[in-house]
Amino acid sequence: MTDRPLTLMAVHAHPDDEATGTGGVLARYAAEGVRTVLVTCTDGGCGDGPGGAKPGDPGHDPAAVAAMRRKELEASCEVLRISDLEMLDYADSGMIGWPSNDAPGSFWNTPVEEGAARLAELIEHYRPDVVVTYDENGFYGHPDHIQAHRITMAALEMTALTPKVYWTTMPRSMMQRFGETMREFQEDMPEPDPAEAAAMAEIGLPDDQITTWVDTTAFSDQKFDALAAHASQGENIFFLRMGKERFGELMGTETFVRVKDATGSAVPEVPETDLFAGLR
């Protein structure tokens, strides 16, 4: 044993992903004295600009959007008590098929080994006990999320360290409740076309394939406030409209799939409830 604090590293694609996917565990483990390191891979420059302007619209300046989102990210980190923020500062690649996918400096256009080598240096520096990122589909198919997954898994191969590794996920039961709540709070939401509905049905996992359910109910106000720090981004407005109480009911558990575990503890019969199980 060492006197080094337990360390959690979360690798995310854009400013705001830390709040949506892992705001609960980041806040909870920080409160428990764990060092929390957030690596944000892109600058978020393809996000919404002032007044909801989209990339390519007049009034959308990616550099200005990135600067605004950096401030929002710093505010979110403060709310979640994140110990260390590391930005890789690749250009946001935008949604699949956008011209920004192939722009010089875009994350999607960066060779995996290059991004992985930079992340491996951070892993060697912080020596995390637990690393969290997305699954191979980036949870919902965004190129930067897929690339964050790829560089994380490659970086882990480049170091001799063996942290527990988790991918964020959502149980299908929760996805269903989520969809119902979305329709409740966005009455003008169009019905998805069949292809979109089929793609949505593939997101997340059957409940019995989820290895780890972490109760973050006590931290859902912090998670809500972290998302509120990213209020410039249209997709976060839906969460904020819900109000803290409904948000806590819907988002009070964060779920993961454990993909690497060198703790030597037997795979539990019942799902884990702690990312650090076997480490303390």
Ligand SMILES: [Zn+2]
């Ligand atoms: Zn994202």
